Amino acid sequence: MQKAIKKYFPVFALPTLLAFFISFLLPFLMGCYLSFCEFTTVTDAEFVGIENYLKAFQDENFLNALIFTVKFTIVSVLSINILAFFLALALTKGIKGTNLFRTVFFMPNLIGGIVLGYIWQLIINGVLYKFGATLSLDAKYGFWGLIVLMNWQMIGYMMIIYVAGIQNISSDIIEAAKIDGANKVQTLFRVTIPLVMPSVTICLFLVLTNSFKLFDQNLALTAGAPGRSSSMLALDIFDTFYGRNGWEGVGQAKAVVFFVIVAVVALTQLYFTRRKEVEN
Amino acid sequence: MKTKKVISVALVAAMAMGLAAGCGGGGESDSGEGQVYFMNFKPEVAEVWEQIAAEYTEETGVEVKVQTAAAGTYEQQLKSEMAKKDAPTLFQINGQIGYQTWKDYCADWSDTDIYSHLVMKDIAITDENGEGVYGLPYVVEGYGILYNDAIMQKYFALPDKAVDISSAEEIKNFDTLKAVVEDMTAKKDELGIEGVFGSTSLKAGEDWRWQTQTMNVPVYYEYKDDGVQDKENLEFTYSDNFKNIFDLFINNSCTDPKLLGSKSVDDSMAEFALGNVAMIQNGNWAWNQIKGVDGNTVTEENIKFLPIYTGVEGEENQGLCIGTEGFWCLSSQASEADQQATLDFIDWVFTSDAGKEHVIKDLGFIAPFDSFGETEAPDDPLAQLVMQSMNDTEIESIGWVYTTFPSQTFKDNYGAALLEYAQGTKTWDEVKELVVEDWASEKAALQE
Known part of the structure; x- marks a missing residue:
């Protein structure tokens, strides 16, 4: 068996590896190189050193976008995970129509971000109109709009992961806890949650990175309005790249910084939640 | 075992073909021709x-x-x-x-x-x-303020109108325009319109008519005063003139100024085409769009152009913005x-x-x-009007100087500032300051 795997490794893995190399690794390395260059099209670039990085860090918009993104990430990580977890709890109690509910809650996740952004823009503007306002009046509308949108979109997905985790807990343990006299709250915090920590790790990771990298929804819902005050990092990078002649490299430099931030945050989170995982 | 092998070979072949097709699409251009x-x-x-x-x-x-x-x-x-x-x-x-x-x-x-x-x-x-x-x-191309003459005629036929001119063609400066527009707003129910101007579309990406095209007028005059074609530092000396016309647009519109952030160009052109409003700033390229709106009520004879008057001295001879x-x-x-x-x-x-x-x-x-040749010109009414204005030696066409605006970032920031001004979250002085600062910093960024 081992031998067969070795023998067929190139046949099965090579196409994927090749695709990964061409469409992921290569552009990534090229992007890193371009962040040190001045260029108009990506095929002819002129090396300029760290100038782009200096400009990127001096750019106020970048800092504002970073703060906005961090705030957004904190709120959405908490709200999405808590709501998704309780939905999962409710939908593992064996109430009638469980499958239907699960499907319906999961469905928003199947719609693309741009479409969702425009739909929610219509909905939210429709409500705000009644109060003589629109999404572009204040960044806080955009902020909470995005939170609502992301919750709506991601809760279903996270819920499915939690459902799988909860169903995995053997009923023996729950029963044992009951016999030992643990009440519902104690069972939840002392038994259920520690045992679904692997799911928590995955869910936190997904929401964290998705919130940090959010682009489509941000672009479609507010496009940064008013001004650039509701721009998140990805949108700011995009705007830098295309908004000014000769600043393509700065946008690229921001993108590299962005990558480092996301990687550090995600890896730290993985390290800490992994430690909390226990054997079932 | 054998069938498995066959299947795996087939799969690999399919994958390889997909890859080859993906890469091979572009190589046909070397055919000499x-x-x-x-x-x-x-x-x-x-x-x-x-x-x-x-x-x-x-x-x-x-x-x-x-x-x-x-x-x-x-x-x-x-x-x-x-x-x-x-x-x-x-x-x-x-x-x-x-x-x-x-x-x-x-x-x-x-x-x-x-x-x-x-x-x-x-x-x-x-x-x-x-x-x-x-x-x-x-x-x-040329742009200015488009108006629906059917509505204007209705207004000028009113017995209690507040101005003493009798057709839109007699509007020759900003003061007259303002008097007409404000009186029309007061009588909008009689005229059967929702506002004089269509929505000043300030949604992100839909604000180019204001941050570049309206802005063209004050910048043109500033360049003209200094006898230059471009400036490293804009003083925005005609900022009050911009404010004049912009205030007129947003305060006499069919949409509350606070809600302008959700309006697109299409929205405002539809309002104009349906006859809900009498005027809208746009260029000759808009005719096809107006014509294409379902239920369009604006006829070819009734669509006309006014120059963008902003209250600059001597603007009686000002023509459309052509370039x-x-x-x-x-x-x-x-x-x-x-x-x-x-x-x-x-x-x-x-x-x-x-x-x-x-x-x-x-x-x-x-x-x-x-x-x-002379006769070989587009027959759409707006293009005709632009050509008329172009060939009229009496009037001074405004050249398109907005091609010298420093960057898209400048325009976007300015558009966003205009929106905030319309919403009441920024004062005009702040907008003016931002324009001057941004212009200088964006021009400087170009030099690097």
């Missing part, structure tokens, strides 16, 4: 260009590929298309600023046939020393055969009878080439 790849800037005429291309291919056998970027995404698309092996052979820049970005990709038009046909040689884009021709203007931001560049990176094919295509479009017919009838372009 040149090809044309035109990156079209104007989505509103995308279909027309495709039709022209198909017709040309049918007639000559030369392949013409037309690609159109969605509104507001031209630079993005161009940047990625130009990096490809089969890059566009013909693309558009929007003036001197665009030329700065693309100068390494622009070939010289000086010795071409089409350049010898160009009438307005002074508006073509040259390099820093005024040499060579790197951007070829291919269309002349272009449509400059074609011939890609210097394209092979000689492709360049020649592109030139042949352009010659065909602008000098052959079939091509000219398309330009006039379908594209509706006022083409600045002498191959077009």
Whole structure:
């Protein structure tokens, strides 16, 4: 068996590896190189050193976008995970129509971000109109709009992961806890949650990175309005790249910084939640 | 075991074929004959260009590929298309600023046939020393305040109107315009309109009519006072004039100023076409859009132009804003055969009878080439009015100086500031300050 795997490794893995190399690794390395260059099209670039990085860090918009993104990430990580977890709890109690509910809650996740952004823009503007306002009046509308949108979109997905985790807990343990006299709250915090920590790790990771990298929804819902005050990092990078002649490299430099931030945050989170995982 | 092997081989083959197909699509251009790849800037005429291309291919056998970027995404698309092996052979820049970005990709038009046909040689884009021709203007356009004369006539027929003029053509300065507009707002129920002006669309990406086109007027006058074509530092001396007209737009609109952030250009053109409003700022390119609105009530005879009056002294002689931001560049990176094919295509479009017919009838372009006779002009009412204004020696047309605005970032920031001003979250002084600061910093960023 081992031998067969070795023998067929190139046949099965090579196409994927090749695709990964061409469409992921290569552009990534090229992007890193371009962040040190001045260029108009990506095929002819002129090396300029760290100038782009200096400009990127001096750019106020970048800092504002970073703060906005961090705030957004904190709120959405908490709200999405808590709501998704309780939905999962409710939908593992064996109430009638469980499958239907699960499907319906999961469905928003199947719609693309741009479409969702425009739909929610219509909905939210429709409500705000009644109060003589629109999404572009204040960044806080955009902020909470995005939170609502992301919750709506991601809760279903996270819920499915939690459902799988909860169903995995053997009923023996729950029963044992009951016999030992643990009440519902104690069972939840002392038994259920520690045992679904692997799911928590995955869910936190997904929401964290998705919130940090959010682009489509941000672009479609507010496009940064008013001004650039509701721009998140990805949108700011995009705007830098295309908004000014000769600043393509700065946008690229921001993108590299962005990558480092996301990687550090995600890896730290993985390290800490992994430690909390226990054997079932 | 055997069947498994067969299946796996089949799978791998399928995958490999997919890969090969993915990579192999582009390699057909080496057939000796040149090809044309035109990156079209104007989505509103995308279909027309495709039709022209198909017709040309049918007639000559030369392949013409037309690609159109969605509104507001031209630079993005161009940047990625130009990096490809089969890059566009013909693309558009929007003036001197665009030329700065693309100068390494622009070939010289000086010795071409089409350049010898160009009438307005002074508006073509040259390099820093005024040499060579790197951007070829291919269309002349004009904009101003469009009005629906049916509604205006209704207003001027009112017995209790507050002004003593009797037709919209007599509006010759900002004060008269303001008096008429404000009186019309007061009587909007009698006139059956929801507001005088259509929505000042300030949604992000939909604000170009104000941050560039309205802004053109004060900047034009500032340049004129200083006798220059461009400035490193804008003082925005005519900021009050901009405020005049902008206030008039937002305060007499069918939409509450606070809600303007959700309105698009399409929204406001629909309001105008349906007869809900009497005026809207836009250019001759808007006619097709107005005509295409379901339930359009604006007839050809009733659509007219007013210059954008802002209360500048001597503006009685001011005409429409006439110029272009449509400059074609011939890609210097394209092979000689492709360049020649592109030139042949352009010659065909602008000098052959079939091509000219398309330009006039379908594209509706006022083409600045002498191959077009006096009578060979588009028959849409707005283009006619622009040509009239252009040929009238009494009035002073406002040139398009907004091609010198420093960057898209400047325009976006300014548009956002205008929105905040309309919403009441920024004062006019703050907007003015931002314009002056941004102009200087964005111009400086260009120099680096």
